[in-house]
Amino acid sequence: MTSPTPFAGTPTFRATTRDATLALARRDLLRFVRQPARLAGTLGQPLLFWLVLGAGLSPSFDAGTFAGGGMTYTEYFYPGMLAMMVLFASVFSTITLIEDRDQGFLQGVMAAPVSRLSIVMGKVLGGTMVAMIQASILLLAIPFMGFHIGPGSVVMIVVTLAVLSVACTGFGFLVAWSMESTAGFHGVMMLVMMPLWFLSSALFPLESAPAILKGVMYVNPFTWAMILLRAPFYGGPLECFADTRYLTALGITAGVVLLILWGGVRRVKRREKGLPLARG
Template identity: 35%
Template sequence: MATEAISVRVPARSTGHDLRAVKVVLHREMLRFVNDRTRMLSMLMQPVLWLFVMGTGLGSLVQGAIPGIDYRTFMYPGMISMTVIMTGMFSAGSIVWDREFGFLREMLVAPVSRGAIVVGKCLGGAIVATGQGVVILAMAGLVGVPYSVTLMVTLLAEMFLAAFTITAFGVMLAARMKNMQTFFGLMQMAIMPMMFLSGAMFPLANLPSWLHVLTVVNPMTYAVDPMRAAVFSHLDVPAQVNAVLNPGVRWFDFQVPVPLELGIVAALGVVLLGVGIAEFRRAE
C-alpha cells in the first residue's frame, strides 16, 4: 500500500513577520518583568542604598568643600545610570535562561530572522530598564533635584539610550553562553569597573592622570555625564562648585560636548547590536 508524502509549507520570511517577532519578544520581556516583583524590588534596592546611605555618609565628609549642594544631588544621575544598567543587563541575561530551558529553540525555528529576535530583546530590555529608572526619577525631590518637565523628559531620553546600549552589550555577551552562572560572573566583571570608572560616584575633576585615562576610555562615562549635565543645568549652585562636580569630559584640551557624548553612546549601541546579531546567528 503506497503512502502519500505530506508536504509541509513553511511561510517565507518577510519584513512583516520580523516586525511581529520584534513585537512578541518585546511584549514577552515586559510581561516577564512586570510579573517578577522580587526582581523589580531587588533591582531598586542597590541604587537606593547607594544614594541615601552612601550618599549621606560621603556627603557628611565633603559638605564643607561643596557649599550650597547636597552630595546626593551629585550622585543622583549616577544612581539612575546604575538602575538602568543593572536592569538592562539582567534583561539581556534572560537569553541564557531561555536557552537552558528550551524556549529559545522555539524562537529560532520560527520563520523570522534572528536579528528580529535580538532587536526585540534589546528594545524590550531598554523599555523595562527605562521604566525601572522612572522610579528613581520620582525620588528627585528627595535629593534636591527639581521636578522640571524639561529635565524629566531629557533624563528619560538619555536613560533609554543608555539602556538600549547596555542591553545590546549584554545580548552580545549572552549570545553564545550556555549557563547563567557564567553570564552573571562575566557581567559582574564587566559592569562593576564600568560603573565605578564612569564618574557615577565621584567627580571627574582633578583626577590622577592614570584614572582620568580610564574614565575617558570607559563608554559608560558618556552615558552618565549627559545626565549630570542635564541635572546641573537646572540647579543654582556656585560656579566653583559646578566646576568641581560637573566638569564634563575632556580629551586633552577639548571639552566633549553633550551631543557628541550622546552620539558616542548611540553609535556604540548600534555597533553592539550588530555584533550581537552576528553572534546570535553563529550560535547553535
C-alpha cells in the first residue's frame, strides 16, 4: 500500500512548489533528528581524519609554505575538514531517496500534484539543512584554532558551506535517483566524491602539487569551492571580493551548482512511462 504524501488533500488540491519543497525538507530534517547515530558518524570521520593527519603530517610540512606563513598543518587542514564533513553529510542525506523509493513514499510523491522542481529542491534543501547543522558544530572550533576573523568572514564561510552543501546534495540526488541499492550508491559516491575531495587542495596546497596533479586540480570543481571556503579565513569580505581568483572561483562554483540543480530537475522529468522509478 502506497504511503500517503504530505501534500495530498482533495483530488483538486495542488500543492505549491514552496509547500511541497518545505514538506519534503522537513521530513528529511525530522528523520535526521531521530537518528543521532548519523550525527556521530558524519562528525566522527572528519574529526578522525583531522586529528590523525594533523598530528601525523605536521612534522613533514614546512609551515612557511602555507598561506600566511607560520601556519600549522592542522590549521591548514581545518577548512578541508569542514568540506569533508559537508560531503559525508550530503551522502548520508541523499541515500534516503533510495529508502523512500523502497518504502513506496517516493512513488506517492511522484503521483501527487506537485511540480518536479519541488521534489528536487525539497530533497536538496533537506540535505543542506542537515549538513549545515553539523557544520555549525565544527565551526565552533574557529576561536580555538588561532584564526582571527570578523563577523563578515564568518558569514562568508557559512554561506560557502551552504553552497557546497547544495552542490554535494544535488549531485548525490542525481546518483541516488538511478540507484537501486544503498550499497551501490555508497560505492559510486565514494569512487567519485572522495577523489574530488582529495584533489581539491583540502589536503595540500594547489601551488605545491606536481604538475600532472595540478592540471587535474584546476578542472576539479571542488578545488574552486575550496578557494571560496579558505579565503575568508585569511581576509575580510572586501579583500576577498577584490581578488580576481576569488571571483573566478565564485563564478565557477555558482555555475556548477546551477548545472547540478538543472540536471536534477531534468532527471526527474525524464522518467519514461512504464519504466521502474529506479531507472529514471
